[in-house]
Amino acid sequence: MKMGITMFVSLYTTRLVLNALGVDDFGIFGMVAGVIAMLAFLNASMAAATQRFMSYAEGEGNREKQRIIFNISVVLHLAIAVVVAILLYAAAPFLFGHFLNIPEGRIFAARCVYWAMIASTVFSMLGVPYEAMLNAHENMLYFAVIGVLESFLKLGAALLVVHVLADKLILYGVLMAGISILAMTAMLVYCHRNYAECVIAPLRYWKKGVFREMGSFACWNFTVSASSMLSEYGVGIVLNHFFGVALNAAQAVAQQINGQTMAFSGTMLKALNPVISKSEGAGNRRLMLRASLSGCKFAYLLMAVFAIPLILEAPGLLGLWLHSVPAWAVLFCRLQLARTLMEQLFLSLGSAIYAEGNIRLYTLVKTGSGILFLGATYGFYSLGWPPFMMYVAAILFVTVPGGLLALSICVRRLGLSLRDFSFQVLVPCLVPSGATLAAGVALARICPQLSPVPVLFRTCLLLGAFLLFLWFFSLNARERGTLVFLLKSVCGKIQFSK
Known part of the structure; x- marks a missing residue:
């Protein structure tokens, strides 16, 4: 039921946004905010890796080990979030100054969307251990409720963009980042209230052997996830470099349909x-x-x-x-x-x-x-x-x-x-x-x-x-x-x- 609702709402939202922004601005948003789509893939991959350790410990029946895994995961993903934020910040001058093919009058709007997406990305990465906790407990009800609420918030953002007179691209980028941050915050609060394993005390729940095992696993997993993310997002930049933002709009439509199916x-x-x-x-x-x-x-x-x-x-x-x-x-x-x-x-x-x-x-x-x-x-x-x-x-x-x-x-x-x-x-x-x-x-x-x-x-x-x-x-x-x-x-x- 959740997927039926979100699929219909998401497809209608895309129709509204494409008509409100126009092909060029929709292509700019799809390319610049595509970093969030790719980082969402990275988050899902890292959450799957963390969930592997939590589910494995649950299969062993070891509650103490689950708390150790959760705390080590929080530390690891905090470090990853900081590194990714620095890299994205450092890449901005090169992307907007030399590589991206964006119309001159829309560069400032594209930059605003990019900064909003960086903030959303950092929050999303900090929420990975909590998403892994929900997956390990197989809590599909939470994902259903939050997914439906998030889709209606995005529909509300699209309706607002249709009727405002301000820069629609900047407003839509900021609203989408804010919705992502709100969803992550709700997940953090829910996990701390409902799961005893969610105790942030890294000094108390620290085990060098588990850290070494998780660190090695996380490094290999992060390598493949980051390369997949960079190649999938990078190909959009390459497409833009050779063909312009109109082809990014076509790519964004294809990604939207693919994501819903x-x-x-x-x-x-x-x-x-x-x-x-x-x-x-x-x-x-x-x-x-x-x-x-x-x-x-x-x-x-x-x-x-x-x-x-x-x-x-x-x-x-x-x-x-x-x-x-x-x-x-x-x-x-x-x-x-x-x-x-x-x-x-x-x-x-x-x-x-x-x-x-x-x-x-x-x-x-x-x-x-x-x-x-x-x-x-x-x-x-x-x-x-x-x-x-x-x-x-x-x-x-x-x-x-x-x-x-x-x-x-x-x-x-x-x-x-x-x-x-x-x-x-x-x-x-x-x-x-x-x-x-x-x-x-x-x-x-x-x-x-x-x-x-x-x-x-x-x-x-x-x-x-x-x-x-x-x-x-x-x-x-x-x-x-x-x-x-x-x-x-x-x-x-x-x-x-x-």
Whole structure:
């Protein structure tokens, strides 16, 4: 329910903001504030690493160790926040003076957005240990309530920007940073009131061995997270350098759609990752691998149920959603969704590697692939190749190598069976996807796009077709029985409430 509400509100908010700011200012915000989107990814990655230690300790049944882990995590993330703030501050003269391609009259507004985003970033990083605590306790209710409130606050900010006469870009940037800081503050207060482990006393709860283990793990994890963040954000800067802010607007639209289609799978993984870590902490490798394979399968399916109809019907749906669709936005959306779908197939294998703890090789290769992706994109653009090559480079140098590496490590070191991965993940995911894509091509010829009605009609048909294929080809008997039971439970609760 939370994701349904936030998805609708977020998409409507993007429509309002694009119309209020215009393509150029929307592109500037997407590029400058993109640092927050990338740092949100970095925060999520660091929270997953911290949550791994907390869930592992909970699997061991060690409450004292959880307090030690929490305090060490607070110290580590305070140090990381300070370093990141200094680096972002130092990078500002170079970005705005030499590299970013921003219209002369909008440089001051872009700088204001950048400073607001730095403040939001520091607060977000300080909140990572608390987010990890919520994940370790599998408190999905908090994430649901705060997510809905945050989405409505962002809608309020968009409505305010539409009607004020001040500089809309500056106002929107400051409001978005303020909402992020408010959400982090609410999380800090909630955790201190509800979890006994949230006691800030680093001198009392300090253990050199745990610090060394967490520090090593955090350094390797931060390396791969930072390289991924810099490559993903850096490619937006490279795109801006060669093509201007209008292409950043198309990229921002693609990222918004991609983020919303990932929302359901992301929420599912928030609940699943603690199970993977706790199972490994309790010495149950078999359950850990089974949970990881289920995560790969359902992360893909939960995204594909929205992504595949969107890929097929992108021109018509974007035209309905936005008054003016930025150039290249349709192709960017299709390629971004295709890339992310491929990543979902291997996503929980990375969680399994993190749960086991030996992440050195995994992080080294992932770091190198991120740097190679950024360099390849710059090279392609220098040769005069078209803007969509950044997505091709991402698939070739990040998505495919990262997925194959995770699969190889899980097979060689964790005992995963290739046969299990093929028949429990690849076949249940790719068969309904291929069938739906074929149905979409055939449907486009039978029912051409002449008005908004055929677009919505075809989209609903494709959604229904995917769900039908999913039921017969993706779910086993136990999963079908569980789904039927859940649906009956929901219907029973609705009738009881009436």
